[in-house]
Structures are given as C-alpha cells and as structure tokens.
Amino acid sequence: MVANALEMLVVYPDPPPTDLARMLDLSGYRWKAVSSTDEATRNEPAKGWAGAIIVCDEDPEAAWLFARSLRKRDTPVSPVVVLVSGAQLADLELRDDLYEDFCLTPFHPRELEARLRHLLWQSVGGTRPELIEHGGLALNLETYQATFNNHPLDLTYMEYELLKFLAQNPGKVFSREMLLSRVWGYEYYGGARTVDVHVRRLRAKLGEEHANLIQTVRSVGYRFGQSRWGS
Amino acid sequence: MLDQQRDYVLRTVEERGVRLVRLWFTDVLGNLKSFAISPAELENALNDGMTFDGSSIDGFSRLQESDVLAIPDPNTFEVMPWVDAKGAEARVFCDIHNLDGTPFHGDPRQVLRRNLDAARAQGFEFLVAPDMEYFYFEPPVAGQKPVPLDEGGFFDLTSNDVSSSMRKETIRTLETMGIPVEYSFHEDAPSQQEIDLRHTDALSMADSVMTFRMVVKEIAAMHNVHATFMPKPLEGVQGSGMHLHLSLFSGENNAFYDESDPYNLSLVAKQFMAGLLRHAAEITAVTNQTVNSYKRLVPGFEAPVHISWARNNRSGLIRVPIAKRGNASATRIEYRSPDPACNPYLAFSVILAAGLKGIREGYELAPEADANLFEMDDDVLLKLGIDQLPQSLSDSLRIMEQSSLVLEALGEHIFEWFLRNKRSEWRAYKTQVTPYELTRYLKSI
Numbered sequence: 038m039v040a041n042a043l044e045m046l047v048v049y050p051d052p053p054p055t056d057l058a059r060m061l062d063l064s065g066y067r068w069k070a071v072s073s074t075d076e077a078t079r080n081e082p083a084k085g086w087a088g089a090i091i092v093c094d095e096d097p098e099a100a101w102l103f104a105r106s107l108r109k110r111d112t113p114v115s116p117v118v119v120l121v122s123g124a125q126l127a128d129l130e131l132r133d134d135l136y137e138d139f140c141l142t143p144f145h146p147r148e149l150e151a152r153l154r155h156l157l158w159q160s161v162g163g164t165r166p167e168l169i170e171h172g173g174l175a176l177n178l179e180t181y182q183a184t185f186n187n188h189p190l191d192l193t194y195m196e197y198e199l200l201k202f203l204a205q206n207p208g209k210v211f212s213r214e215m216l217l218s219r220v221w222g223y224e225y226y227g228g229a230r231t232v233d234v235h236v237r238r239l240r241a242k243l244g245e246e247h248a249n250l251i252q253t254v255r256s257v258g259y260r261f262g263q264s265r266w267g268s
Numbered sequence: 269m270l271d272q273q274r275d276y277v278l279r280t281v282e283e284r285g286v287r288l289v290r291l292w293f294t295d296v297l298g299n300l301k302s303f304a305i306s307p308a309e310l311e312n313a314l315n316d317g318m319t320f321d322g323s324s325i326d327g328f329s330r331l332q333e334s335d336v337l338a339i340p341d342p343n344t345f346e347v348m349p350w351v352d353a354k355g356a357e358a359r360v361f362c363d364i365h366n367l368d369g370t371p372f373h374g375d376p377r378q379v380l381r382r383n384l385d386a387a388r389a390q391g392f393e394f395l396v397a398p399d400m401e402y403f404y405f406e407p408p409v410a411g412q413k414p415v416p417l418d419e420g421g422f423f424d425l426t427s428n429d430v431s432s433s434m435r436k437e438t439i440r441t442l443e444t445m446g447i448p449v450e451y452s453f454h455e456d457a458p459s460q461q462e463i464d465l466r467h468t469d470a471l472s473m474a475d476s477v478m479t480f481r482m483v484v485k486e487i488a489a490m491h492n493v494h495a496t497f498m499p500k501p502l503e504g505v506q507g508s509g510m511h512l513h514l515s516l517f518s519g520e521n522n523a524f525y526d527e528s529d530p531y532n533l534s535l536v537a538k539q540f541m542a543g544l545l546r547h548a549a550e551i552t553a554v555t556n557q558t559v560n561s562y563k564r565l566v567p568g569f570e571a572p573v574h575i576s577w578a579r580n581n582r583s584g585l586i587r588v589p590i591a592k593r594g595n596a597s598a599t600r601i602e603y604r605s606p607d608p609a610c611n612p613y614l615a616f617s618v619i620l621a622a623g624l625k626g627i628r629e630g631y632e633l634a635p636e637a638d639a640n641l642f643e644m645d646d647d648v649l650l651k652l653g654i655d656q657l658p659q660s661l662s663d664s665l666r667i668m669e670q671s672s673l674v675l676e677a678l679g680e681h682i683f684e685w686f687l688r689n690k691r692s693e694w695r696a697y698k699t700q701v702t703p704y705e706l707t708r709y710l711k712s713i
Contacts, residue, residue: 191347227469228393241443
C-alpha cells in the first residue's frame with residue numbers, strides 16, 4: 038500500500054544499487070536517481086520531492102554533502118532515509134538534522150520498505166496524527182474518532198464527515214447546497230433537508246449545552262463556531 | 269465513498285472497543301430481527317454480506333430460495349448508548365439481497381428504497397415525522413387486563429414520576445443515537461406517552477421507528493415495566509396512533525408550500541392529499557395491520573373514522589396543521605390513521621405511492637370537511653361523498669386485495685405473503701367467542 042503513489046522520490050546516487058532500485062519498483066514507488074544537487078533541482082517535480090533515499094556507503098562525503106543540500110533549500114526535502122554500512126554508524130553522530138531514519142547496508146528490502154512506508158505515511162498527515170480541535174471538541178482525522186471534553190462522541194459516518202468539514206472551516210457560513218456537494222456528493226435520500234437532519238442529529242449528540250457550536254444562519258445555512266467578524 | 273464508510277465503521281469498532289455488532293433488519297410484519305457477529309466478521313460482512321437462512325423468518329420464507337444475504341448499510345452504523353461491562357455493542361441496519369446480489373423482494377427496506385427512488389424520479393424527496401404513542405403497563409399477566417402504572421400502587425414513587433423519568437431516559441438515549449425528539453408528553457389516557465420525532469427522509473425515519481420501538485421497550489424493561497405499541501390496549505380510553513407528518517421537497521424547496529394559496533398549500537400538496545384520500549381504504553391494511561388496530565379507529569377517541577381532510581379538525585383522516593407564517597419548510601400534512609404497530613417501511617411505501625399517484629394523475633382535492641363528522645348522520649355524510657375507513661382487518665384486506673396500487677408499491681412477493689398471513693390472523697380471531705358475546709347473548713337468547 039503506497040500512500041502517495043503519484044509522488045516522486047529522489048534517489049542518490051545515479052545509478053543506485055540494483056537491489057535498491059528493485060525494492061522501489063516492486064513496492065510501486067515512483068523515483069528518479071540523480072548524481073548531483075543540480076540534477077536534483079533540475080529534475081524536481083512541480084510538487085517537490087516526496088522524500089529522498091541517499092546511499093552513503095559508496096562515497097560517504099559526497100553523499101552527506103548531497104544530504105545537506107536537500108535540507109538547505111527553502112523547502113527542505115523530507116523525509117530522508119540514509120543507507121549506511123555498519124562501519125559508518127559513527128558518521129550519523131552530529132548529523133541528526135540531515136535524515137529522518139537510516140538503514141544498515143546490506144539492507145533488508147522489507148525492512149527498508151517498512152521504514153519508508155511509515156515515514157511517508159507520517160509526512161502525508163503532517164508529522165503527527167492530524168487533529169482538529171475547537172473548544173472541547175477534538176476530531177482525530179486518522180482514527181475517525183471524535184471526542185467532546187475527552188468523552189467519545191459516537192457519530193455515524195456522515196455525521197462525522199459533516200462535523201469535520203464544518204470544524205475545518207470555523208466561522209465560515211455554508212449553504213445547504215454547498216454542504217451537500219462538499220460533504221455528501223453522492224446518492225442520498227432527503228435532498229437539501231438531509232443537511233438539516235444531520236445538523237439536528239449532531240446537535241442532539243453534542244448535548245443541549247453545546248448544540249450552538251453549529252449555528253443556523255437564517256436563510257443562508259450553517260456556521261461552525263463564532264463568526265470571524267465577531268458578529 | 270462506500271469504501272470510506274466501511275473504513276470508518278471498521279476503525280470505529282476498533283477504537284471504541286466494540287465487541288459485538290448487531291445486524292438489524294425487519295420482517296414483513298415489522299418485527300425487528302437481529303443477529304450478532306464479532307468485529308472480526310464485520311469487514312467480510314460489509315464487503316460481501318452475511319448469508320442466513322431466510323426461511324427461518326416470517327415473510328422471508330420460500331423453500332426454493334431460502335438463503336439470502338444481509339448487507340450492512342454502513343451509514344446506519346451506531347454504537348449503542350448502553351455499554352455493559354464486557355464492552356460496547358453497535359448496530360447496523362441491513363438490506364437483504366438474493367445470493368446473486370439482486371434486492372430481495374421480501375425485504376421491506378428494499379421496498380421502501382424502491383418507492384423512494386420512484387419519488388425521486390418524479391423530482392421529489394419524501395420527508396416524514398411521526399408522533400409515536402405508546403403505553404407503560406405493569407408486567408402483563410396472561411389473560412388479565414393491562415394495568416396502567418398511573419393507577420396501580422406498583423411503585424413507591426408516585427408512578428407518574430416513574431413514567432416521566434423513563435420517558436426522559438428514552439429521549440436521552442434516542443438523541444445519543446441520532447434520533448432527535450421534537451416534543452414529548454404524557455398523553456390523555458392513563459400511562460400513555462407521546463414522543464414526537466423530528467422529520468427526516470423516509471428511509472432514515474423507518475429505521476428510526478424500528479430503533480425507537482426497541483429503545484422504548486428496552487428502557488421500560490430495565491425498570492421492570494412493559495411498554496406496548498398495541499393500538500388499543502384499554503377499552504374506553506384513546507388508543508395509540510402514529511400520526512405521520514408528511515411533506516415532499518424538490519431541492520431546497522418544500523413542494524407542498526404555495527404562498528399565494530389561502531391554505532398555503534401547493535397544487536402538488538393538494539394532489540398528494542387527493543391521492544391519499546382516494547386510496548386510503550386500499551392502504552389501510554398496511555397502515556393498520558392488526559385486528560386490534562380497528563378498535564382504535566372508532567368515533568370519540570381522537571382517531572380518524574372518515575376519509576376526509578381539514579385544517580383544524582382532528583376527526584379527519586388528514587389534518588393540515590397551520591404552519592407559522594412564512595415558514596415554508598414547515599408546511600406539511602398529517603396523516604392520522606396509522607398506528608405504531610405497523611411496519612414503517614411498508615406503511616411509508618404505500619402512503620407515498622398513493623400520494624404520488626394523485627400527483628401523477630392530477631387528482632382533484634375534495635373540499636375541506638371542517639364540521640365534526642362524528643356528529644353527522646350517515647346519509648348526510650353520504651351526500652357529502654365522505655366515506656369511512658374500513659371497519660375491520662377483514663374489510664381492509666378485501667379492499668387491499670383489489671388494489672393495483674398496493675400490489676405495485678409492495679411488490680408481488682410481499683403483497684401475497686401479507687394477504688395470506690393477515691387472512692389467517694383474521695380467521696384465528698373470528699373463531700374466538702369473546703366475553704362480550706357471552707355477556708350479551710348467553711342469558712338473553
């Protein structure tokens with residue numbers, strides 16, 4: 038399972054060791070090998086490199102220089118995995134800022150694959166589980182769990198999705214049609230009224246005291262939390 | 269989208285420590301059926317459904333096609349609000365399919381889906397809000413009359429407190445299960461309660477009615493009280509109805525609302541009402557499906573008897589509540605004959621079908637009957653063209669049998685099974701010699 042199959046990894050040096058190339062191909066990653074910082078800049082995709090794998094055990098000095106160049110840029114490349122031999126472990130010292138993780142050579146393809154997957158998964162959601170918090174409300178976007186004042190809220194999928202969408206855009210007013218197309222966007226019964234129904238359910242589950250977290254904006258739609266303009 | 273929903277359900281089960289998932293579905297008579305699976309089986313169930321023997325369940329029986337598939341509708345997944353020591357439980361409603369994946373014709377939920385799709389093809393979404401009435405009784409003793417809590421010295425507390433605290437607990441539970449309540453109160457009859465639910469689309473509401481009946485009974489049972497949705501459990505006081513507030517929406521607009529009309533009713537609303545009134549007798553077997561249902565539909569107890577409509581006359585079959593001025597979305601009609609012992613999926617289906625037919629064929633609505641019809645003689649009513657609802661289950665079935673509308677709405681499978689099942693219920697009833705007859709005839713004849 039590749040979280041960001043369409044994104045591109047940069048691999049140093051060019052050509053990379055064949056077992057590394059094979060591992061990347063078998064795991065379905067897209068990658069480009071480069072032999073210099075310039076080449077890395079020239080070949081960088083529009084969205085930037087999704088991460089880097091740097092093989093250090095052939096020419097350590099050049100490899101660390103390359104690693105440092107990736108971090109010196111305006112938008113540093115991350116995550117970076119370095120491959121080092123057992124004899125090079127001491128080189129890792131004082132270079133903690135240059136890499137997220139390392140693997141010993143000769144590496145085990147499945148170990149490297151697991152490390153890479155884990156790093157990329159973290160970087161997709163920011164480096165920690167993404168959390169939306171507002172007042173006592175917390176939504177964990179990775180585990181789908183919602184809590185209010187640390188008590189779990191049991192929501193249906195659509196209730197969760199609606200609350201998430203509103204909480205991601207606090208203070209903004211959405212029409213029913215807008216919410217329908219952004220949150221539902223598929224076959225459902227009840228038309229635009231479906232939004233009202235779900236708002237009522239959410240309010241009921243939040244409890245009377247917190248029902249006003251989702252405010253009705255007369256003849257427009259709904260807003261989460263207070264207006265940005267303090268009205 | 270479906271994948272995300274499944275993922276959501278699976279994650280929730282994991283995060284909330286759900287130990288048991290109950291798969292819910294409804295038989296033709298409206299009984300809630302359930303079987304439980306472990307979380308480990310859930311992923312498989314969500315993807316491929318769970319096979320079970322349909323012939324073991326009323327209305328799902330046909331020997332040659334007895335195995336069916338229950339496929340959970342992930343959007344109905346809810347963690348149950350009561351958590352026992354062993355861990356949380358969740359429930360999810362299922363659609364029943366044949367093994368080849370086609371919808372199973374004996375599944376009431378699929379019947380309602382089909383009718384809602386027909387409404388959508390006509391450009392309408394069907395919204396329903398029921399007023400649920402029921403009684404609390406002391407635990408029943410076979411053959412004895414039910415004992416209302418309000419009368420008996422059953423509790424140390426005054427029994428009114430017990431009823432109202434159970435009602436409040438019920439409402440809290442419903443709200444945490446995503447079933448918002450509009451009003452609730454103690455009804456006129458002793459021990460009778462009413463809880464009015466806020467409108468939703470008809471499919472969600474039919475699911476909610478099933479959940480509602482279960483929650484009311486469960487919470488009563490926790491207090492050693494019996495809650496019943498029997499339409500007329502006590503003689504001489506009003507029975508339990510399930511008045512249905514109905515409206516159709518087109519997009520954001522209430523299709524029943526017309527500002528320029530003196531009643532604020534659109535042509536669509538009037539045609540829908542005309543359809544309901546014209547086909548009311550045909551659908552009564554479904555909306556009032558027990559022998560006992562017809563003991564509620566008698567004059568003098570706020571239940572409808574005549575096939576008529578009015579704004580402020582509670583003796584009519586359809587009432588048009590006066591919505592607050594300018595509140596277009598609250599414009600609705602109230603269909604007053606159904607009782608809470610019906611199968612909500614099937615009842616909503618036939619009601620919708622009758623209304624849609626009125627719209628499709630441009631039926632004309634008869635004038636409002638605002639006088640108290642209970643005080644009119646039959647010949648006056650006849651002159652006004654006001655008919656009565658069927659007087660018994662037997663009458664209802666005879667009328668339903670001739671109805672192509674009900675046949676189409678329910679589909680052949682359920683239509684035939686329902687008639688067969690209900691005729692045998694009527695036969696069993698007819699053979700009874702009742703205390704009434706003994707008192708009335710034994711000595712005098």
